[in-house]
């Protein structure tokens with residue numbers, strides 16, 4: 001559902017990488033886009049009604065832009081479909097809650113991106129924490145810097161309220177931290193809402209000199225306390241530059257772990273151990289280190305077949321959204337915001353599935 005920018009990567013991976021997935025059709029409001037996509041990947045162009053009426057379709061993957069998520073997901077759940085959605089679950093928090101409750105009521109799976117935390121970088125870091133390599137974790141830090149004026153040319157929804165840098169990109173950092181450290185109980189934050197008109201400034205693009213309005217949270221910063229007692233700081237800033245600057249770090253009593261950009265699946269993990277002059281690169285002991293978009297869908301499909309919860313699940317996604325809205329509310333009220341939602345940490349993926357060309361176990365075996 002949604003044949004836009006990210007759909008090609010998803011479709012390529014879902015068709016080629018994961019045997020559990022059998023991709024049958026695509027749909028878009030824009031029939032031309034959907035037809036071209038259907039032709040490119042040798043599948044059927046379907047309408048929403050046709051998808052809803054087809055009992056053989058078990059999962060619908062929602063790749064529309066966030067403002068369309070609520071209506072699409074609700075309709076699919078009401079028609080008995082399991083849904084895997086790109087982030088964020090919805091723009092409005094109360095609508096996200098309604099969808100979580102609806103999926104529970106119907107006994108359907110609702111998986112939500114980001115799934116990059118299932119990649120080798122975050123899984124390796126999680127393993128290092130569990131193995132005690134940095135002692136007791138005491139704090140964490142997440143930071144990303146981007147230039148929203150460039151993004152607005154290619155990802156227009158990032159100019160809308162509830163779709164700014166924290167929601168669009170910060171969520172990768174937040175989800176990575178949640179998957180390792182568990183839920184957050186308290187947030188305090190600031191945000192800058194940049195409301196103005198801007199002009200597309202890339203002469204090579206057809207929309208050059210076109211005006212657009214900006215209404216989004218262009219910077220969000222926060223201090224948070226996890227239920228485990230770990231303290232964290234976050235800074236998500238789109239009033240900056242490209243190349244993107246990214247930092248994701250866990251600090252403990254015995255060392256410091258630095259992960260790769262959590263918008264990617266791979267990325268090196270470094271350990272700075274207490275008393276050692278130099279940091280070392282940790283061997284990557286997990287699979288899924290390339291472009292793995294679609295991994296969360298495949299993991300959910302295996303979860304459906306095995307009748308177990310999926311890892312990129314609605315509870316963690318809702319909690320992440322709750323935290324981001326909590327940061328906004330804290331700024332508006334000048335008060336700490338208690339985060340009411342929570343989630344249960346899912347088990348890590350099994351280690352040892354290194355490369356798809358490795359003799360022996362296929363990477364997908366890790367998802368069974």
Ligand SMILES: NC(=O)c1ccc[n+]([C@@H]2O[C@H](COP(=O)([O-])OP(=O)(O)OC[C@H]3O[C@@H](n4cnc5c(N)ncnc54)[C@H](O)[C@@H]3O)[C@@H](O)[C@H]2O)c1
Nearest residue numbers: 002003004005006007028029030063064065066068086087
């Ligand atoms: N672009 C990226 O690099 C990127 C990366 C990771 C995740 N995502 C996420 O993927 C999703 C899509 O992003 P994108 O950049 O591909 O957006 P996009 O705007 O390029 O594509 C979205 C598509 O959804 C279609 N659409 C909108 N409403 C619809 C409806 N009601 N029914 C059917 N189709 C509908 C649009 O016509 C469009 O073709 C977002 O949730 C985004 O956060 C994007």
